[in-house]
Amino acid sequence: MSTETEFSTIGKRVTKPDARDKATGRALYATDLVVPRMLYGKILRSKQIHAKIKNIDTSRAQRLPGVICVITAEDTPKIAYGFGKDNLPLKFGKVRSLMDEVAAVAARTPEIAAEALELIEVEYEPLREVTDPFEALKEDAPLIHEQRADNLSMVFDYVHGNIDQGLDESDHLVEGRFDVQFIAHSCLGPCASIAEWQTDGTLLMKTPTQVPFLYQRDMADVLGIAGSQVCVEQPYIGGGFGSKLDLYPYEVIAALLAKKAARPVKIEYDRQEEFLYSPVRSPMVMDVKTGCTKDGQLTVRVADIWSDNGAYNSWGAVTPLVSMQTASALYRVPHVHFYCRIIYTNNPYGGAMRGFGNPELTFAIEQQIEELAEICGMDPLEFRLLNANQPGETNLAGMKITTCGLSDCLNKSAEEVDYKKRMTEVGSDRGVGIASAIHVGGGARIYPSDGCGVIVRINDFGKVSIISGSTEIGQGSDTILTQIVAEELGVPVDWINVVNTDTDVRPWDVGVHASRTTFIAGNAALKAAREVKEKILETAAEILKEKPGKLTIKNGEIISIENPEKKLPLGKAIRSKHFRQGGSVISGEYYYDPPTVHQDKEWRGNISATYGFGAHAVDVEVDRETGKIKVHKVAAAHDVGRVINPVGAEGQVHGGVAMGLGYALTEQIQLDSGRMLNPNFTDYKIPTTMDIPEVVPIFVETNDPEGPFGAKGMGEITMVPTAAAIANAVYNATGVRIKSLPITPEKVLNALKAKEQK
């Protein structure tokens, strides 16, 4: 018997609990917050891309009426922080990029703070700059960090299988260089933080971080205080997409200014600052080689990558952690070599962004799949189905594929654009293309724990509070947790409230990243709710003189399963447990840490409890006169385990596809010697309503045994295959293969011209 029909809220179109605040203008974002006695902080950035700081004179700024304090690195503990411990909140001795923070001011108004920045005089001694990652690796390249031997920040390198054997077994081999660009997260809500030191010496940060508990520790370390002295409160967050996965200098500077001024300090970015001083998605150059047998079985894959890290290591530096899974696990490949260099340059530094290294390498791999299919004379869809991941397999990287709906995703998305028929039509300027994706869907063990704690408590009116470590960034995780708890407890969703207070109240969580919240926090919420339910039924059993196992809760009422006449209002059972000597609070808690392991030294290990799969099939039209690409349709099929909330799931697909379209066609940070030339929405083009084609979300439900009600994570994978599918469709339409993102009209025209000249 199918259980699906029995669900009361799982799979239903439940509206977001935060939507009412957001639709009425009541939702408060960090930019909206003002606290009593608050000062406004502003940061002076480097005017030099690479230079020694000879002297900083802040005396004129200090004297400006309304300025409360001015700080430079000299006023700080100078503790390096960040993933590579290579960054100081205020730079000391030298600057390495135009993002670099040199001095900061706290003043009574933002206008005075801005005026004060103009009065700070910095004397630089310019150094030779390097903004090309290939140049940066040369022996005579200027060093970004002098204490290091070279500009190679890190290398990710593994061989799984035997490359020589793989090459020997290949009847066909394709090789090519692919490159992907710098892009910006472009969250609509600009960054803002308020730092306030409490009288007990605790620092309270009101800040839009995606990782409140890691932030707590990082902030404590960089200030030289205890983790217990940092409390993080998250206002509504105006977009994340990975951009808020790290602690950033502006937040530390707010804390430092607040300490010195002994008053709360707010630092807020305008749009230009948001573009210029936020971390970016790092560009990569990828030399990729793929082989197959004459009947289309993949034999070998080699990915040799150069990633422009910029001047400091933030999460951008470890994006290969995900690219390497793309290399190992996008289709079944017996022999894989992955090599990626993270290279310091004087460019803006990279952060985490949706997909995290996956759309990058998928762009290359999925084009080579098509090249091989063509050489083999096979339909690219058939070629993919032949090599598609299957349930029950463990690959050489140790990734255990449990549930897998990739073949279904491929077939269903292809059908939606009539792929099989249209693929073979030549000569028109319309074309179809397809690309697949795999991404973690059951957490990602990067930290010692990949867990999340949830406390569920119910008061004597039956109101349920979910106190979760997880973070809502708009993606709808609070709705998902509400539905999961409602389903398990048998209460209506509107009895439930998700408590989003501070890190002193909420249990620990790694953060909102790696598409993990539905899966990880969802499992924790489910099990915490189960404990609450057991407690309630135990008490109800006493009152109803029934065995607890014979009782259940439906629509907020306790009923006997065998004798539905026998019932008890929920509140009555709860009050009976509360109001007695020796009574107890009705609450449940659970810390869910998935059954996964860290990768070993050879980068093997099952880091996710399950994996998500997807395929995008697109229909495009290319104008041969202008080179312009019009995308008519994107059919986006995703194996999400189970759809907990169709509205949220569709929203992730629509949003991910839109971001994928921007990545594919229009978005690019234009840099000239490390300086961004287009720091505004006129020149940096994210898609608008006019750019979005028909998008058809298709869900494949594989009911994952480890997922809450069978669900997997799905936030990131929705943008992963879009660019590759579009590139393949452009080839189908025109016969030219564009291996560089974004696929601009200029690149298309040049390729068409080159093809004609052949």
Add this chain to the structure above:
Amino acid sequence: MTYPIELTINGEFIKLDIPANWRLIDVLRRDLSMTGTHEGCGEGDCGACTVLVNGQAVSSCLMLAVEANGCEIQTIEGLADGDILHPIQEAFIEVGAIQCGFCTPGMIMTSKALLDKHADPSEEVIRRTLAGNLCRCTGYEKIVSAVKAVSSKLLNQTDSIAE
């Protein structure tokens, strides 16, 4: 240098002395603590700060406050009638047009300006009208659907009144 101005904001008459260089959004956010109007870019590119000035959708970051002297301003805070939400707000919530929500007030105000003038705009017109309101989360699909849903709802109401 400050200037005296008089505005009607969401039906309330307000007299203020404001710095000459303040924009309408500064008056709303800084002076009146009406933070429902969001500043996404300050350059008129993103539409997050859209309010209605005499019924017209305007980027409040591009209008000097003194220019708004004597005008009737509607903001997101004035749309609901007490606890009863405006049909556009209802539709945005029901359809799922809201994710991070930062663009939402601007989207709703632009949609209101449109629906006040055209009860039944085509999808093409809806998309054109909202082209100046950027959203990074939703891919716009559900926002457009929400506006369509309101327009058909409004039409049905008009029909039933006519009957």
